[in-house]
Amino acid sequence: MMNDFAKHPVDETSAASLAGNGLRYGLVDTSDRASFTAWFQADSRGFHGPTMSKEQVDSSFAGVTYRRTIGVWDENLVAPEVPVATTSSWTEQLTVPGSRSIDAWAISSVTVSPTHRRRGIARSLLEGELRSAADMGIPMAMLTVSESTIYGRFGFGPAVFAAELSIDSKRATFTSAKRRGKLQPVSPSEFGSEAPQIFERIRTSTPGQIKVWPLRWDQISGKAPGDEDYTKKTRVVRFDDDGGTPRGFVVYRVTGGGLDFTNHSLTVDYLLAENAEAYEALWRYVLEVDLVREVKAELRSVDEPLLWNLTDMRAVKATPVDHLWLRILDVPESLSARQYSGAARIGFDVSDALGFAQGLFLLETDKTGTPRVSSVDELPADAAIVALSVNELSSLYLGGVAVESLVTAGRVREVTAGAAAIVERTFHSPVTPWLSVWF
Numbered sequence: 001m002m003n004d005f006a007k008h009p010v011d012e013t014s015a016a017s018l019a020g021n022g023l024r025y026g027l028v029d030t031s032d033r034a035s036f037t038a039w040f041q042a043d044s045r046g047f048h049g050p051t052m053s054k055e056q057v058d059s060s061f062a063g064v065t066y067r068r069t070i071g072v073w074d075e076n077l078v079a080p081e082v083p084v085a086t087t088s089s090w091t092e093q094l095t096v097p098g099s100r101s102i103d104a105w106a107i108s109s110v111t112v113s114p115t116h117r118r119r120g121i122a123r124s125l126l127e128g129e130l131r132s133a134a135d136m137g138i139p140m141a142m143l144t145v146s147e148s149t150i151y152g153r154f155g156f157g158p159a160v161f162a163a164e165l166s167i168d169s170k171r172a173t174f175t176s177a178k179r180r181g182k183l184q185p186v187s188p189s190e191f192g193s194e195a196p197q198i199f200e201r202i203r204t205s206t207p208g209q210i211k212v213w214p215l216r217w218d219q220i221s222g223k224a225p226g227d228e229d230y231t232k233k234t235r236v237v238r239f240d241d242d243g244g245t246p247r248g249f250v251v252y253r254v255t256g257g258g259l260d261f262t263n264h265s266l267t268v269d270y271l272l273a274e275n276a277e278a279y280e281a282l283w284r285y286v287l288e289v290d291l292v293r294e295v296k297a298e299l300r301s302v303d304e305p306l307l308w309n310l311t312d313m314r315a316v317k318a319t320p321v322d323h324l325w326l327r328i329l330d331v332p333e334s335l336s337a338r339q340y341s342g343a344a345r346i347g348f349d350v351s352d353a354l355g356f357a358q359g360l361f362l363l364e365t366d367k368t369g370t371p372r373v374s375s376v377d378e379l380p381a382d383a384a385i386v387a388l389s390v391n392e393l394s395s396l397y398l399g400g401v402a403v404e405s406l407v408t409a410g411r412v413r414e415v416t417a418g419a420a421a422i423v424e425r426t427f428h429s430p431v432t433p434w435l436s437v438w439f
C-alpha cells in the first residue's frame with residue numbers, strides 16, 4: 001500500500017521551469033512495471049552502475065515501491081520512456097539526541113543523465129523536493145551524498161561524519177582477555193531475521209541513525225540479487241551471549257592474497273553489536289582471522305570504541321568523511337524535537353537563501369534540557385545570540401559538530417560574547433551521532 005507522501009503531486013514551480021526547457025517532470029507510476037523498470041535503469045546509469053538484471057529489478061521493485069519516485073523525461077529522445085533525471089524520496093524517522101526522533105524527508109537517487117548535465121535539472125529537482133516536503137509539513141530534509149560539493153547551495157550541512165578504518169591486524173592486540181559468549185557462522189537469512197531487531201534497539205538511542213528498510217538489509221548480507229561477486233564472497237558471523245541470545249553480527253568478505261597467501265584483506269561490510277561484550281568479540285574475531293593483514297571498514301563511528309580496546313591505537317588508521325547532510329525546513333519544529341543538555345536561553349539569527357528557515361528564533365531550555373522554541377521579531381538582550389545560515393544550524397543540530405570550529409572557520413558569528421560556548425554545551429550529544437548505512 002502506498003503512503004500519502006508517495007502520491008504528493010510534483011512541485012509546480014519546478015514543473016514549469018523544466019517544461020520551459022522542453023522537459024516533463026512527473027511521478028513514476030510504481031505499480032506500472034515498465035515505467036518503474038525504465039526509472040531503475042536510469043538511476044543505475046546515473047551512478048555508473050550496470051544495466052540491471054531482471055532479478056535485480058524485481059527485488060528493487062518490491063523493496064522501494066513505497067517511495068515517491070520522480071522522473072524527468074525528454075520526449076524528443078529515441079528512447080523517451082527512460083527518464084533523463086531521477087529522484088526517490090520518503091518520510092523517514094531520524095533519531096535525535098534524547099532517544100527521540102523527528103520525521104525527515106529522505107532524498108535519494110538524485111541523478112541527471114550525463115547527456116543532460118549542467119542545465120539546472122538537479123536544481124529544479126532539489127528545490128522541488130524541499131518545497132514538496134515543506135508543503136507536507138515535514139520539518140527537515142536529509143541525504144547522504146556522492147560528493148560534498150553539491151548540496152550546500154540548497155541549505156544542507158554535514159551533521160554526521162563517518163570513519164573509514166584501515167587496521168593492521170598484526171598490530172591489533174586487545175587490552176582485555178577474551179570474554180564469554182559464542183561465535184558462529186550463520187546464513188544471510190538468519191542475519192535478515194535477527195539483525196534488524198538488534199539494530200532497532202541501537203537505532204533508537206543513537207542520533208543520526210534511521211530506520212533501515214528490508215531491501216537494504218538484504219543488500220548488506222548479500223541476499224539481494226545484483227552483485228554476484230559480493231554475494232559469493234560474503235560471510236556472516238553471529239555473537240550470542242551466555243544465555244544464547246543473539247547480540248551482534250559481522251558481515252564481511254576476504255579478498256586478495258595472491259602469491260603471498262598471508263596477505264589477504266578483510267572488509268567489514270557491517271558490524272552490529274548491542275553491548276560491549278558483542279562489540280569486542282566481533283572485532284576480535286575479524287582481527288584474528290588467519291591469513292589476513294589488513295581489516296577495512298566504512299561508515300564506522302568517528303568515536304569508535306575499538307581504539308580503546310587495543311593495546312596499540314596506531315594499528316587503526318581512521319579517516320573521517322561527511323556522511324549525513326541535514327537541511328532544516330522548519331526551525332521551531334526541528335529544534336523542539338530534540339533534548340538538550342541543560343538550561344539555556346539561545347537566540348539564532350538564521351539566514352536562508354531559499355527562505356524556509358529565515359528568521360529570528362529563541363530556544364529556551366529548562367534544567368532537564370526540555371526545549372521551548374519560538375519565532376520572534378526581536379531577540380532578547382539576555383540571550384546568547386549567534387548568527388548563522390541554515391547550513392550551519394543543520395550541521396549543529398544533532399550535537400556532533402563543534403560550534404567553536406564553525407566560529408573559527410567564519411561560518412558562525414557570535415553576536416553576544418561567549419555565545420558559542422553556551423550553544424556547544426547545550427547542543428552537545430553525549431552519544432556521538434552515527435549513521436551506519438547509505439540511503
Ligand SMILES: CC(=O)SCCNC(=O)CCNC(=O)[C@H](O)C(C)(C)COP(=O)(O)OP(=O)(O)OC[C@H]1O[C@@H](n2cnc3c(N)ncnc32)[C@H](O)[C@@H]1OP(=O)(O)O
Nearest residue numbers: 108109110111112117118119120121122123143145146149
Ligand atoms: C542524494 C544523492 O542522491 S547524492 C548523488 C548525486 N548524484 C550523483 O553523484 C550522480 C552523478 N551526477 C549527476 O547525476 C549530476 O551531475 C548531478 C545530479 C550531481 C548534478 O546534476 P545537474 O543537472 O548537472 O546539476 P545542475 O545543472 O542543476 O546544477 C545545479 C548547481 O549545482 C552545481 N553542481 C552540479 N553538479 C555539481 C558537482 N558535481 N559538484 C559541484 N557543483 C555541482 C552546478 O554548478 C549548479 O550550481 P549553481 O546553480 O549554484 O550555479
